[in-house]
Amino acid sequence: MEKMNKPLTKNIRPDRAFATLADYESTGGYQGLRKAITGLQPKDVQQWVKDAGLRGRGGSGFNAGLKWSLVPMDANVPQTRYLIANADEMEPGTFKDRMLMEQDPHQLIEGMIIAAYAIQANTAYIFLRGEYHLARRRLAYALLEARSKGYLGEQVLNSAFSMEIVLHTSAGRYICGEETALLNALEGKRATPRAKPPFPLVTGLWGKPTIVNNVETLCNVPHILHYGVEWYQGLGRGVDKGTKLFGASGRVKYPGLWELPMGIPIREVIEKYAGGMRDGYKLRGFLPGGASTDFLLPEHLDVVLDYEAVAKAGSRLGTGTIIVLDDQTCPVQMVLNLEQFFAQESCGWCTPCRDGLPWTVTLLKDILAGKGRIEDLDTLAGLTRMLAPGNTFCALAPGAMEPLQSALKYFRDDFERYIVGSHAIMEPA
Amino acid sequence: MKKQVFEGLSPAEIKEINAETSHYEDKAAVSIEALKIVQKYRRWVSDDCLIAVAELLDISPTQLEAVATFYNLIYRQPVGKTVIHYCNSVTCWMLGSDQIQERLCRHLNVGLGEMSTDGEYTILPIVCLGACDHAPVAMVGDELRLDLTENAVNEIFGR
Numbered sequence: 021m022e023k024m025n026k027p028l029t030k031n032i033r034p035d036r037a038f039a040t041l042a043d044y045e046s047t048g049g050y051q052g053l054r055k056a057i058t059g060l061q062p063k064d065v066q067q068w069v070k071d072a073g074l075r076g077r078g079g080s081g082f083n084a085g086l087k088w089s090l091v092p093m094d095a096n097v098p099q100t101r102y103l104i105a106n107a108d109e110m111e112p113g114t115f116k117d118r119m120l121m122e123q124d125p126h127q128l129i130e131g132m133i134i135a136a137y138a139i140q141a142n143t144a145y146i147f148l149r150g151e152y153h154l155a156r157r158r159l160a161y162a163l164l165e166a167r168s169k170g171y172l173g174e175q176v177l178n179s180a181f182s183m184e185i186v187l188h189t190s191a192g193r194y195i196c197g198e199e200t201a202l203l204n205a206l207e208g209k210r211a212t213p214r215a216k217p218p219f220p221l222v223t224g225l226w227g228k229p230t231i232v233n234n235v236e237t238l239c240n241v242p243h244i245l246h247y248g249v250e251w252y253q254g255l256g257r258g259v260d261k262g263t264k265l266f267g268a269s270g271r272v273k274y275p276g277l278w279e280l281p282m283g284i285p286i287r288e289v290i291e292k293y294a295g296g297m298r299d300g301y302k303l304r305g306f307l308p309g310g311a312s313t314d315f316l317l318p319e320h321l322d323v324v325l326d327y328e329a330v331a332k333a334g335s336r337l338g339t340g341t342i343i344v345l346d347d348q349t350c351p352v353q354m355v356l357n358l359e360q361f362f363a364q365e366s367c368g369w370c371t372p373c374r375d376g377l378p379w380t381v382t383l384l385k386d387i388l389a390g391k392g393r394i395e396d397l398d399t400l401a402g403l404t405r406m407l408a409p410g411n412t413f414c415a416l417a418p419g420a421m422e423p424l425q426s427a428l429k430y431f432r433d434d435f436e437r438y439i440v441g442s443h444a445i446m447e448p449a
Numbered sequence: 450m451k452k453q454v455f456e457g458l459s460p461a462e463i464k465e466i467n468a469e470t471s472h473y474e475d476k477a478a479v480s481i482e483a484l485k486i487v488q489k490y491r492r493w494v495s496d497d498c499l500i501a502v503a504e505l506l507d508i509s510p511t512q513l514e515a516v517a518t519f520y521n522l523i524y525r526q527p528v529g530k531t532v533i534h535y536c537n538s539v540t541c542w543m544l545g546s547d548q549i550q551e552r553l554c555r556h557l558n559v560g561l562g563e564m565s566t567d568g569e570y571t572i573l574p575i576v577c578l579g580a581c582d583h584a585p586v587a588m589v590g591d592e593l594r595l596d597l598t599e600n601a602v603n604e605i606f607g608r
């Protein structure tokens with residue numbers, strides 16, 4: 021029972037080998053599915069997951085069961101529905117879904133079958149990032165195993181419910197992770213986002229109601245069904261429920277990924293699990309949940325990792341993987357690296373993002389080259405407003421502005437140093 | 450190099466592409482898979498191949514080109530037998546990906562995107578490979594190489 025407080029990683033072994041079907045079953049695997057399919061109505065499954073308080077782990081934090089309950093399911097609507105596991109993990113600094121898929125593929129598969137049952141979808145897709153070759157091989161193998169044991173295919177566990185899972189591998193483009201762009205990508209179109217509304221859960225893949233959930237979100241589902249709502253709620257330390265994969269990368273002593281209760285203080289992740297900073301380096305700040313979250317400072321170390329708590333501190337929980345900024349890395353250069361990523365990955369569909377991100381990059385490069393003027397900082401601040409939520413077609417551009425706006429706030433001196441410095445150089449000796 | 454005449458997609462390619470279509474509501478949906486199948490056999494997607502795939506899927510070459518050029522992993526120019534994708538996203542950058550790129554390019558005497566003279570390698574940047582706890586990293590062919598150091602050349606090309 022010792023491992024019961026780590027449901028997501030209980031099968032994950034240090035040697036990076038993967039849990040086969042037999043391994044997975046030996047620790048309670050597919051019991052949640054059995055319970056759902058033999059004893060619960062789809063609506064009950066939705067309710068369990070909603071009551072458990074499982075919030076989307078792909079960045080949005082939307083209650084998964086609540087999302088499922090909004091799918092039209094009456095007898096008089098079209099009966100084709102789809103479920104999609106969003107496995108496009110490409111946000112810089114994020115490395116959690118890869119581990120889940122490579123080392124315990126059945127956990128995702130079971131979560132998908134239960135989710136598909138809950139919305140009565142007979143086809144599900146895993147939208148896997150093209151670079152994740154090992155995950156592809158292991159998932160493909162696990163899908164065969166699951167089919168051969170009757171967990172997938174016609175009449176799952178001899179019930180009236182049939183379903184198939186198709187493994188789709190993408191070809192590398194960050195925007196495909198945005199759920200409506202993902203739908204276009206899956207239909208073989210250029211992956212630009214779609215207007216919302218209509219939301220995918222009403223009009224999604226090929227116009228059919230479609231639920232898109234993150235890999236980690238789906239991996240939580242089997243345990244909620246197997247061990248129950250109360251047990252799941254008991255896992256969180258703060259307001260939010262359950263456990264989550266939290267990680268740290270950068271110049272910490274032991275970069276890594278750990279399954280920890282929601283609501284754990286950031287300090288504990290960085291100091292206890294990641295072992296604090298490497299010798300000779302000091303903590304300057306961090307992005308708490310991937311490249312598209314606002315910087316926080318050492319003074320925020322006692323903020324707890326709950327969705328609202330991190331938002332109140334001025335950032336987002338995001339993907340839960342912390343990128344650490346040390347005192348010997350220039351925050352302006354770091355922001356340039358981030359903005360280059362976003363500018364490159366912009367799909368080019370809407371003007372503010374298509375033009376605004378390259379402009380941001382140019383300004384940052386000029387500043388770093390000593391060619392910046394103090395007004396450029398106002399221009400950059402103006403761009404963060406121009407690309408704010410609501411002004412662009414999707415959340416890529418606003419996400420890109422988060423590290424920039426917070427860097428301008430917290431590290432303004434570093435920006436000014438390049439500017440003042442350049443003036444000093446030009447002064448006659 | 451002698452110019453190869455395009456003789457159409459091979460039976461194996463056509464078979465694999467057609468097998469994929471059963472998983473989707475329409476044929477256009479297999480565009481990316483089809484391009485990747487072609488690439489598996491030919492390393493890159495030439496104009497001739499693109500047109501042949503478009504015909505097979507009943508879509509216009511322009512539509513397929515719009516898809517092909519959208520993705521980082523579809524090559525519309527010849528690449529080496531093994532493509533080395535080094536991660537240049539934030540954590541790897543912080544821990545030295547620029548130097549790694551320089552060392553690899555110098556070792557092969559190529560610029561980014563060029564093929565080494567023996568046709569073996571091409572070096573390209575790639576976004577975060579989801580292994581930031583082992584930064585800096587690269588993907589050599591299908592394989593991740595973690596925790597690269599200043600000996601990246603040895604670590605990647607063997608001793």
Ligand SMILES: Cc1cc2nc3c(=O)[nH]c(=O)nc-3n(C[C@H](O)[C@H](O)[C@H](O)COP(=O)(O)O)c2cc1C
Pocket residue numbers: 075076077078079080081082084106107108109110111194195196197198199200232233234235237238414415416
């Ligand atoms: C530019 C962009 C990229 C995204 N990439 C991913 C991704 O790789 N994986 C993911 O699960 N969600 C990603 N999302 C969020 C999805 O749009 C969607 O909210 C999520 O898959 C829903 O799953 P959840 O409710 O289980 O979190 C991205 C969003 C944006 C705007």
Ligand code: SF4
Pocket residue numbers: 195213365366367368369370371373374412413414415416417418
């Ligand atoms: S915000 Fe950027 S990525 Fe999103 S639709 Fe507009 S151009 Fe495309």
Ligand code: FES
Pocket residue numbers: 112113114536537538539540541542576577578579580581584585586
């Ligand atoms: S930043 Fe290089 S693997 Fe994530």
